[in-house]
Amino acid sequence: MKVSQEIDNLKDLVYELLVINPKLRDSDRKLSARVWAIQLGGLDKIKKINAFEFLCIYAENSSLFSQESIGRARRLIQEKNVELRGDKYKERQDEQDDVIKVIKTDFSKQDKNKYTEENVDNKEL
Numbered sequence: 001m002k003v004s005q006e007i008d009n010l011k012d013l014v015y016e017l018l019v020i021n022p023k024l025r026d027s028d029r030k031l032s033a034r035v036w037a038i039q040l041g042g043l044d045k046i047k048k049i050n051a052f053e054f055l056c057i058y059a060e061n062s063s064l065f066s067q068e069s070i071g072r073a074r075r076l077i078q079e080k081n082v083e084l085r086g087d088k089y090k091e092r093q094d095e096q097d098d099v100i101k102v103i104k105t106d107f108s109k110q111d112k113n114k115y116t117e118e119n120v121d122n123k124e125l
Contacts, residue, residue: 003069010065010073013038018077018084025078025086028071035070039063 017024017034024031037046040057049057058064078085 003066003072006065006069007073007076010035010069011077014070014073015077015081015084018074018081022086025074025084026088027086028067028074031074032065032067032070035065039065 013035014031017031021034024034036054036058037043040046040049046054078089
């Protein structure tokens, strides 16, 4: 599934979760966990699987939304719906320029040949 389609499929669910539970507004991890619990059949069912089983499902099952798409959907919703922004929203916005500067500086200093295929160990996880 394309990322844009995945985000579009997620928007209603993420919107509803942000309205119902304000604690999810500042935490992509908590929001993702809630989305996955719903996708896997609810809290009662997810309590019965262990971490390894979940990782196998996540890695092999493209029907689970990715954490990246869940976070993107949250950001899109909060951008347009001021009332759904979390307590840390303004803090993140204020830090945005500093983070961009650090990233640009770090990447411009990196040795561009450092991460070629020859230099990276391609062992499977």
